[in-house]
Amino acid sequence: MGARLSGKVAFVTGGSRGIGAAICQAFADEGATVVLTYGGSKDKAEAVAAAINAKGGKAEAVGCDARKQGETARVMSAAAEKHGRLDILVNNAGIAREVTLRKMSDEDWNDVMAVNVTAPFEAIRLAANIMEPGGSIITVGSILGDRAPSPGLGSYCASKAAVQLLTKAAARELGRKGLRANVIQPGPIDTDMNPADGETADLQRMMVPLGRYGKADEIASVAVFLASDEASFVTGTTIDVAGGLTA
Numbered sequence: 001m002g003a004r005l006s007g008k009v010a011f012v013t014g015g016s017r018g019i020g021a022a023i024c025q026a027f028a029d030e031g032a033t034v035v036l037t038y039g040g041s042k043d044k045a046e047a048v049a050a051a052i053n054a055k056g057g058k059a060e061a062v063g064c065d066a067r068k069q070g071e072t073a074r075v076m077s078a079a080a081e082k083h084g085r086l087d088i089l090v091n092n093a094g095i096a097r098e099v100t101l102r103k104m105s106d107e108d109w110n111d112v113m114a115v116n117v118t119a120p121f122e123a124i125r126l127a128a129n130i131m132e133p134g135g136s137i138i139t140v141g142s143i144l145g146d147r148a149p150s151p152g153l154g155s156y157c158a159s160k161a162a163v164q165l166l167t168k169a170a171a172r173e174l175g176r177k178g179l180r181a182n183v184i185q186p187g188p189i190d191t192d193m194n195p196a197d198g199e200t201a202d203l204q205r206m207m208v209p210l211g212r213y214g215k216a217d218e219i220a221s222v223a224v225f226l227a228s229d230e231a232s233f234v235t236g237t238t239i240d241v242a243g244g245l246t247a
């Protein structure tokens with residue numbers, strides 16, 4: 001256990017699985033109190049919190065369907081009130097609907113935008129109003145926020161481009177308040193969303209100079225850095241964590 005985030009309170013969306021769960025664990029290992037949200041995976045989220053608490057950390061899981069407008073801000077506000085402060089926000093919850101633009105339904109489009117863009121917007125707006133100087137906002141975007149490498153990813157790419165610039169806009173507006181905002185753009189990371197044994201996994205591996213998928217922990221370690229005071233002059237930037245894919 002370290003102490004790089006000692007005394008800080010973190011709100012992490014989508015902490016039940018994958019990258020979000022790894023970030024929660026890493027934050028708690030560095031001394032943060034973690035409030036993690038889940039959409040449908042209540043049991044998994046509670047297991048993440050229980051594992052952290054069993055190791056002597058502090059975490060709690062709360063339900064929060066990011067598709068519902070207002071829900072993310074409501075749950076985050078309650079967490080900040082309960083803990084008396086909020087130092088770190090991680091916009092991590094995300095979904096993809098792989099379908100070409102010709103066939104994309106309004107529902108698919110709206111769901112992706114609601115979870116990947118509108119919920120982070122609500123959270124960032126609230127953070128802007130309640131975070132004290134030293135606060136850190138981290139958005140988990142995607143390298144697909146800068147490119148559309150294959151058909152069927154239109155809504156996802158558009159959402160990740162939007163949330164990247166939303167986060168940079170936050171950095172621009174909130175710097176004078178002492179708040180930082182940065183984007184992590186993962187490449188292929190082995191999770192339920194993009195399993196390392198999935199249909200397109202070999203193709204993705206081929207495009208990565210390091211020749212492999214990343215692990216959720218390899219995103220979490222960058223999130224710890226951005227959340228900590230070690231990154232005190234880092235804001236408004238995008239860090240690709242993609243094994244060299246974007247070189």
Ligand code: NDP
Pocket residue numbers: 013014015016017018019020037038039040041042045064065066067092093094095115140141142143185186187188189190191192193194
């Ligand atoms: P997973 O599918 O493994 O996990 C997604 C997380 O988001 C879960 O905790 C899930 O919670 C949560 N979530 C989904 N829908 C909702 C909702 N409506 N309300 C609240 N929470 C929700 O994905 P990853 O861990 O891989 O992805 C995490 C982030 O990283 C996403 O933003 C994704 O776009 C991004 N990313 C992932 C990459 C990869 O290769 N894996 C590459 C680039 C970016 P629950 O199960 O409880 O609904």
